[in-house]
Amino acid sequence: MRGPSGPRTQARWPFLLAVVMLAVAAVLSSAPRGSGATVYDARDAALRREITKVFADSRVTASTAKVGAVVRDGSTRSRIYLRGADTPLAPASTQKTFTAAAALGRLGAGYRWATDVYAAAPVGAGGVVSGRLYLRGSGDPTLLERDLTSLASALRSQGVTRVTGDVVADASAFDDVRYNPYWSTSYASSYYAAQVSALTLSPNTDYDAGTVIVTATPGASTAVLPHLTVTPASAASHVRLVNRSRTSAAGSATTIAVSRTAGTNTITVSGQVPVRAAATRKWVTVNDPALMAGRALRARLGAAGIRVDGTVVRGTTPKARTLLARHSSMTLAQLLVPFLKLSNNSHAEAITKTLGARSGQPGSWASGTAALRAYAVAIGIPTTGLRLVDGSGLARANRLTPNQLALLLDKVQRATWWSTFRAALPVAGVDPVRWQGGTLASRMRGTAAAGNLRAKNGSLTGVTSLAGYVSGADGRRYVFVMMSNYSGTSPRPVEDRLGVLLARWRMTNR
Structure with missing residues (x-):
């Protein structure tokens, strides 16, 4: 039904339209974003310009690099910066954030095996x-x-x-x-690509399941071969050590290496350890x-x-x-600390297959990664471009978009277990390396990001990524993601520059 259209009503229309437009702009600037058109808060223009300068680095703009990034306000969820946000990229170990979140969401922090x-x-x-x-x-x-x-x-x-x-x-x-078909066979001896089994042993409290530690102790002279032992001690009945190492002259370099013959438990030890040097330890995977x-x-x-x-x-x-x-x-909450701090692949794969086993069938990578995908759908993350073939990110066939990763990090902040998730993330520039700083202990030292930025990093040849949280100088929390697939110079230093910029930033006119 049409209302009055006299002169007084007509005069009010520009004013009313302006009010409506301002209200819509306010809603759009603070509402959660989907994958539609980008609307930015004008108050972030200065920060956006500074981030743009960071990403003008030649390691990012090179034709040999594909770099995606997202920066969001951790509270209002507003978008601050996007670059290739919907481009599927190999995530490397930042994928572990998906695995950890799905485990907490589906198994619960108190889950035990x-x-x-x-x-x-x-x-x-x-x-x-x-x-x-x-x-x-x-x-x-x-x-x-x-x-x-x-x-x-x-x-x-x-x-x-x-x-x-x-x-x-x-x-x-x-x-x-037990060995993911998407992993390179060249990884098979390496501790980070151990066979995944429902029954497995770890050699020590780093919990690298499916491996043993070979210790080479130098002989009393160069005429005596190094003495080899294995941890756990009971593994001596499972593996066969072939000693091709030697005791070298005092002061020479230690070059001990270990490798396992495919399909067997024959472990060959080569290289040298100097007289009077400390014993050297090497991790190697086992078969079965x-x-x-x-x-x-x-x-x-x-x-x-x-x-x-x-x-x-x-x-x-x-x-x-x-x-x-x-x-x-130990509980899942306790396991998350070595899992995320040390970026432990065996933990990721055990969790993934455990999630798959909830279907009532033996846990597999197919059912486990289907569970990871289902978790993404359940919490409202679009899955276009998403491809997961393992739980750790070790496989180069995995694909995530920066937006998907940023959405995950944003959404888990509102879960009851978020404090557990956050506490398990590596922390920039903080010692001791293993249980606080983790894989970020040596990065961003002496900057505003040190002791502040909590994130998961990822690294493969040609892949580097960093995704997590950092608070600005005014206490504003940011969710950020940077993912790079490249064939030239690594853009990793730019990740640190982004983290430090956000940690130092103070927003004006809030």
Whole structure:
């Protein structure tokens, strides 16, 4: 129904239109953004100009580089700067933020992995387990040899004295594809690309599951070969060390290297370690981690005074069974610290396959990455261009857009577990390296970003990325992402320049 149109009404129209336009502009400047047209807050114009100057760096503008970036206000969610924000790029380890967030959202901060010891029937007279003893893993990437010692002690305290059958290593909670088909085969010996198994051991509290540490101690003279040992000690029955190293003259360089022959547990140690030098340690992956864990349990049973008549085999636990002992892992919240601070790939893949196992089938990369994608959809992240084939970002086939990563970082700030997520991120310029600063401990030292910027970095040959949070000089929190795929000079220094700029920025006219 049309209203009055007399002179008084007509005179009010310009005023009313101006009011409406101002109101719409205010809503657009503060509302959460989708993937439509970009609307910026005019108060950020000066900061946007400074960021533009940072990205004028030749390492960013080179034709051999694809660089995407997003900067957002961490509270109002307004966009401050965009560059190639919807371009799918290989993320490297910044992808771990997706894996960590999905784990907290789907499993919960208090989630623990169980490693169980079963028998087919209750312990018999005289403490005899008739038949096989089953060691069943559920994906714990933090299981240590000492945890198996505790399981053996628990059995001994129940009066177990003998096992008449084999020790069965049960890794059936995950599928049998232990090495991701998208990973380069050249990685196979490297600690960062260990085989992923539902039953696996870590050699120490860095929790590099599926690896052993080879220690080379120099001989008393150059005529004596270095002495080699392996950690955990029980792994000595699982691997075969080939010593091609030598003791070199005092003062010479240490050049010890280790490699594992594909499909075997033959580990070759080469290079040199000088007389009177400190022992050197090298991490190397193992083949069939579940079998190594089973052999370790058998050794610990023997040390506890429990005789095992059989050997160690792989298999599955029968449905009719008796639980004899259980080890529970640290919580997921606790695991996030070594996972994100140290950028631990084995943790990412164990989490991914665990998420996949929630479907009721053995955890796999297919089901696990489908769960990661489903989590993105559930929290409202557009998935155009998204491709995940592992949980760690090690595979070069992964693709994320800067916008997708920024949206994730923005949305998790409003989750109940955000403080846990934030605390686990590496911190720029802070020691000690491993448990506070993590992989960013040596970056942005002595700047406004040191002790302030919390982010996940990523690095592969031709890939560098940084994504996280930083507070400006006025306390304003920023969400930022920078992702680069390049074939020339690395744009990584520009990541630091961006972080420092945001940390020093003070917004005026707020």
